[in-house]
Amino acid sequence: VLGMLNIRFKEKGDELRAHCMSGTHEDNTPSWFINKNSGMFQCFSCGYRGNLHTLIKELTGQTLYEYLQIDNPDEYMFKAMLTKKKKRIRKIPTKLKITGDILDPHSDKQVMEYLRNRNIDDQFINDFHIKYCNFIVINGTKFRNRILIPIIVDGKILSYDGRTFTDDKPKVLYPKGTSLGTLFNIDNLNFDKELILVEGIMDMVKIYTHITKNVTTCFGINLSNKQIDLLENCQHLLVIPDNDKAGKQFISLLDKHMNYEYKIGFLESKDPGEASVEELKNTIQNAKLSIDYIIEKSGLFQSEEIKWRIK
Known part of the structure; x- marks a missing residue:
C-alpha cells in the first residue's frame, strides 16, 4: 500500500519508518513509524x-478496499484472519459456596411472567439452565428475589448473573470473588463463524431464539483482558451495542483493543433487547465495517483541512 502511494520508507524488524504524511511539520529526520503486522x-x-x-481515506478519499479494488471485503477479512495465531486461553475454575434453595422458574407465576415479558421461552430457559431464588447467599453475597443465570465454563458454573424480577436495586448482582473474564455460553460458541456480541444477556434473547445461536455477551461494556483474548480468536465478529452513551463507550473501548476489522450493527433508536426480530435482522444484514462506522460517526473527514488534503 505504501508503495502504491509512492511513500518511501526504511524497514527494520516489524516497523517501517518514513517521513510524516500529516503535512503539519517538516520531517527531515523520519519520525513516522508504521507497524507491518497491524497497519497502525x-x-x-x-x-x-x-x-x-x-x-487511504485521507489521501485518496476512498476506502482501503476500494483503493485496492477488493470487491468482497468479507472474503478478504476472512483470509487475512486465518493467518492470525489463535491464543490459548487459561480458564480459572471457581468454587461457589451456596446457602439456600435454587428453584425452578416454572414453579412461580411472577417469575414466569417476568421471563415471558422479556421474550424468554422454555427453550431459552432450558438451554441456559435458568433458575430463581427467594433468598440465597452465594460467596457471601445475598440474593433476594432474583433470576439466576449460571455462567458456565468447561461445563462448570463459574458465577451467576442474578437479575431482579421485583425492581430491586441493583438490577444485576454477581457473587463476590467470582470472575467474569469469559463470554456467555462460551462452551457452545463457534469462533470460525460469524459471532454476534451484545452487552447483556437480555440483549441476546431474540437473536438467539429467532436468528442465530452463535451470539454472546461480555456482561457490560468493561472488557477484561481475557475477554479481549477470546474475541481475538473470532474470525467474524459483529457487535450490536446499546443505543446510549455506554454503547458508544463500548465501541470505543473495543476498537482500542481489537487488532483486526470487525462489523458494527447499530440500532438507531433502540437497544437490541427492545428491537423487533425484523429490526435485528436488518441491522445484522446492513452492519458496517468498524473503521467505516467509526469514521462516519466521528466526522473525521469533514474538517476543511482534511478536505483540502484529500483534494
Whole structure:
C-alpha cells in the first residue's frame, strides 16, 4: 500500500519508518513509524496516528478496499484472519459456596411472567439452565428475589448473573470473588463463524431464539483482558451495542483493543433487547465495517483541512 502511494520508507524488524504524511511539520529526520503486522502508525514528532484505512481515506478519499479494488471485503477479512495465531486461553475454575434453595422458574407465576415479558421461552430457559431464588447467599453475597443465570465454563458454573424480577436495586448482582473474564455460553460458541456480541444477556434473547445461536455477551461494556483474548480468536465478529452513551463507550473501548476489522450493527433508536426480530435482522444484514462506522460517526473527514488534503 505504501508503495502504491509512492511513500518511501526504511524497514527494520516489524516497523517501517518514513517521513510524516500529516503535512503539519517538516520531517527531515523520519519520525513516522508504521507497524507491518497491524497497519497502525504514529508520528513521534507531531503525534499524527491512525491505520491504513484512515491513511487511504485521507489521501485518496476512498476506502482501503476500494483503493485496492477488493470487491468482497468479507472474503478478504476472512483470509487475512486465518493467518492470525489463535491464543490459548487459561480458564480459572471457581468454587461457589451456596446457602439456600435454587428453584425452578416454572414453579412461580411472577417469575414466569417476568421471563415471558422479556421474550424468554422454555427453550431459552432450558438451554441456559435458568433458575430463581427467594433468598440465597452465594460467596457471601445475598440474593433476594432474583433470576439466576449460571455462567458456565468447561461445563462448570463459574458465577451467576442474578437479575431482579421485583425492581430491586441493583438490577444485576454477581457473587463476590467470582470472575467474569469469559463470554456467555462460551462452551457452545463457534469462533470460525460469524459471532454476534451484545452487552447483556437480555440483549441476546431474540437473536438467539429467532436468528442465530452463535451470539454472546461480555456482561457490560468493561472488557477484561481475557475477554479481549477470546474475541481475538473470532474470525467474524459483529457487535450490536446499546443505543446510549455506554454503547458508544463500548465501541470505543473495543476498537482500542481489537487488532483486526470487525462489523458494527447499530440500532438507531433502540437497544437490541427492545428491537423487533425484523429490526435485528436488518441491522445484522446492513452492519458496517468498524473503521467505516467509526469514521462516519466521528466526522473525521469533514474538517476543511482534511478536505483540502484529500483534494
